[in-house]
Amino acid sequence: xxxxxxxxxxxxxxxxxxxxxxxxxxxxxxxxxxxxxxxxxxxxxxxxxxxxxxxxxxxxxxxxxxxxxxxxxxxxxxxxxxxxxxxxxxxxxxxxxxxxxxxxxxxxxxxxxxxxxxxxxxxxxxxxxxxxxxxxxxxxxxxxxxxxxxxxxxxxxxxxxxxxxxxxxxxxxxxxxxxxxxxxxxxxxxxxxxxxxxxxxxxxxxxxxxxxxxxxxxxxxxxxxxxxxxxxxxxxxxxxxxxxxxxxxxxxxxxxxxxxxxxxxxxxxxxxxxxxxxxxxxxxxxxxxxxxxxxxxxxxxx
Amino acid sequence: xxxxxxxxxxxxxxxxxxxxxxxxxxxxxxxxxxxxxxxxxxxxxxxxxxxxxxxxxxxxxxxxxxxxxxxxxxxxxxxxxxxxxxxxxxxxxxxxxxxxxxxxxxxxxxxxxxxxxxxxxxxxxxxxxxxxxxxxxxxxxxxxxxxxxxxxxxxxxxxxxxxxxxxxxxxxxxxxxxxxxxxxxxxxxxxxxxxxxxxxxxxxxxxxxxxxxxxxxxxxxxxxxxxxxxxxxxxxxxxxxxxxxxxxxxxxxxxxxxxxxxxxxxxxxxxxxxxxxxxxxxxxxxxxxxxxxxxxxxxxxxxxxxxxxxxxxxxxxxxxxxxxxxxxxxxxxxxxxxxxxxxxxxxx
Numbered sequence: 001x002x003x004x005x006x007x008x009x010x011x012x013x014x015x016x017x018x019x020x021x022x023x024x025x026x027x028x029x030x031x032x033x034x035x036x037x038x039x040x041x042x043x044x045x046x047x048x049x050x051x052x053x054x055x056x057x058x059x060x061x062x063x064x065x066x067x068x069x070x071x072x073x074x075x076x077x078x079x080x081x082x083x084x085x086x087x088x089x090x091x092x093x094x095x096x097x098x099x100x101x102x103x104x105x106x107x108x109x110x111x112x113x114x115x116x117x118x119x120x121x122x123x124x125x126x127x128x129x130x131x132x133x134x135x136x137x138x139x140x141x142x143x144x145x146x147x148x149x150x151x152x153x154x155x156x157x158x159x160x161x162x163x164x165x166x167x168x169x170x171x172x173x174x175x176x177x178x179x180x181x182x183x184x185x186x187x188x189x190x191x192x193x194x195x196x197x198x199x200x201x202x203x204x205x206x207x208x209x210x211x212x213x214x215x216x217x218x219x220x221x222x223x224x225x226x227x228x229x230x231x232x233x234x235x236x237x238x239x240x241x242x243x244x245x246x247x248x249x250x251x252x253x254x255x256x257x258x259x260x261x262x263x264x265x266x267x268x269x270x271x272x273x274x275x276x277x278x279x280x281x282x283x284x285x286x287x288x289x290x291x292x293x294x295x296x297x298x299x300x301x302x
Numbered sequence: 303x304x305x306x307x308x309x310x311x312x313x314x315x316x317x318x319x320x321x322x323x324x325x326x327x328x329x330x331x332x333x334x335x336x337x338x339x340x341x342x343x344x345x346x347x348x349x350x351x352x353x354x355x356x357x358x359x360x361x362x363x364x365x366x367x368x369x370x371x372x373x374x375x376x377x378x379x380x381x382x383x384x385x386x387x388x389x390x391x392x393x394x395x396x397x398x399x400x401x402x403x404x405x406x407x408x409x410x411x412x413x414x415x416x417x418x419x420x421x422x423x424x425x426x427x428x429x430x431x432x433x434x435x436x437x438x439x440x441x442x443x444x445x446x447x448x449x450x451x452x453x454x455x456x457x458x459x460x461x462x463x464x465x466x467x468x469x470x471x472x473x474x475x476x477x478x479x480x481x482x483x484x485x486x487x488x489x490x491x492x493x494x495x496x497x498x499x500x501x502x503x504x505x506x507x508x509x510x511x512x513x514x515x516x517x518x519x520x521x522x523x524x525x526x527x528x529x530x531x532x533x534x535x536x537x538x539x540x541x542x543x544x545x546x547x548x549x550x551x552x553x554x555x556x557x558x559x560x561x562x563x564x565x566x567x568x569x570x571x572x573x574x575x576x577x578x579x580x581x582x583x584x585x586x587x588x589x590x591x592x593x594x595x596x597x598x599x600x601x602x603x604x605x606x607x608x609x610x611x612x613x614x615x616x617x618x619x620x621x622x623x624x625x626x627x628x629x630x631x632x633x634x635x636x637x638x639x640x641x642x643x644x645x646x647x648x649x650x
Binding site for chain 2: 007010021025079117
């Protein structure tokens with residue numbers, strides 16, 4: 001026998017039936033997807049509607065609110081974005097993206113019809129079905145409204161399954177408000193929309209102050225039945241989490257019913273590159289959606 | 303496990319038979335340091351005499367053969383508004399590793415846990431790992447080796463055969479049928495009782511030579527407790543945040559991905575580059591917020607990942623105790639000292 005090693009081809013060796021999580025060939029596979037529309041929301045943020053090109057792949061692509069995907073422009077870069085659209089639409093996602101770096105600035109210039117690559121969806125989501133029959137508090141600061149738009153869409157589509165629904169949304173100024181064109185529909189769907197800005201302009205007639213002020217007004221003077229049957233979803237800049245979560249905790253909202261979505265810069269989305277580690281937990285696998293008890297046990301999470 | 307024993311000169315025969323048909327990587331001497339001690343490195347070898355089987359340790363691990371520092375994950379052909387992606391796992395032939403120490407074999411076993419056996423196995427690693435044939439060799443513990451504390455001083459699996467120097471002969475453990483068949487090409491014997499005794503004696507001798515120690519009792523818990531400890535700040539002040547420790551570490555696998563357009567503007571590539579959690583941009587996110595802006599928080603994270611996070615996930619530390627990071631650190635930061643100081647609380 002010739003003492004020569006045979007080359008092992010890992011792809012031909014793996015079993016035919018594979019889940020995406022074990023399939024070696026799906027690791028670097030990107031869906032080709034088309035930017036079908038671009039809608040400018042503010043000076044800095046644009047809402048992109050992106051549709052997977054292949055109809056079969058489009059049918060298979062499903063996600064749950066809170067999950068993220070990796071968006072790639074060949075030669076420019078790849079970065080994680082949370083999905084901002086209804087989970088009931090398959091193969092088409094809306095991403096609200098701020099111009100912040102190479103990739104996002106380039107993206108703002110490519111225009112409708114451009115083909116991009118997407119991988120995913122990745123990570124954990126908000127347990128929407130678990131929340132049926134409960135009150136919901138959606139608390140967003142600034143860009144934090146982006147990942148919350150997906151659970152909001154879910155709530156709208158399944159409004160009868162939820163009791164009182166409150167959105168608490170704070171931004172720096174009225175010019176920074178996102179998705180303003182949708183507010184009327186949210187309100188008509190019996191969602192209480194509480195918007196507060198830090199700094200008003202002359203045209204602003206709403207509240208001015210900190211997000212926690214508004215939250216306090218909603219939480220104050222309710223009975224235990226309300227607190228115990230309320231789910232909270234929190235997303236915003238790191239500094240916001242602490243104040244909001246402490247307040248919710250003080251009102252005895254159960255820790256397992258408080259969810260936060262953490263932001264980290266993933267490079268792989270699959271628990272390999274370690275760039276998103278909080279302490280030593282992979283935000284891309286165990287998160288980005290964590291319940292508050294888990295977050296309390298993570299070092300340097302918020 | 304099957305054991306055999308063979309005369310030392312037979313190893314050369316084995317090498318030559320294997321090297322005639324396969325690519326072989328082994329430890330060679332590539333120069334001398336300031337104290338005139340030899341510097342060793344893993345490199346491709348074709349001549350048995352250039353392999354230094356009595357090497358102390360290599361500056362760099364064999365990592366570049368299975369976790370290259372630079373690696374193209376995919377390439378793109380770009381035409382007008384369209385593009386085509388080509389994925390290549392960058393493995394085209396098997397590799398024989400001739401003479402890996404137990405620490406480096408254990409490093410592979412640890413990497414397997416996260417890159418091969420967990421969710422989303424990484425094909426770039428798997429393709430290379432499945433095409434490795436490993437001949438392990440015993441070592442002489444050096445003053446900086448604390449592998450015994452990390453439980454990595456012996457390798458139980460992760461190799462094809464493991465040879466131990468018994469003076470005039472080699473004692474060999476055979477783990478795979480491939481190794482068993484390869485060994486049919488040279489003259490080997492069934493070890494006798496006196497050979498077993500010789501083996502045990504040599505193992506006991508080796509055990510006496512370990513000097514560096516790390517107390518790992520309750521370490522995961524202690525790292526949690528001492529998260530705010532001032533000792534981290536003191537080490538952070540020393541740390542140069544250069545990332546050398548990750549570069550020389552046999553188990554550091556963290557990376558970053560970058561994309562570049564080729565100069566012809568017709569093609570592009572997505573490149574994976576090993577990163578280090580000590581580098582300043584490791585935990586930076588869009589808009590410039592950095593979750594670990596200070597050196598001490600990044601240094602601490604490195605220990606946290608190795609000695610706590612990995613323990614939590616896989617019941618073992620990600621550190622094999624090879625001591626390379628301490629030897630290469632420009633600021634002289636050594637793992638046993640850092641951990642001792644964290645255990646010792648504030649006094650340092």
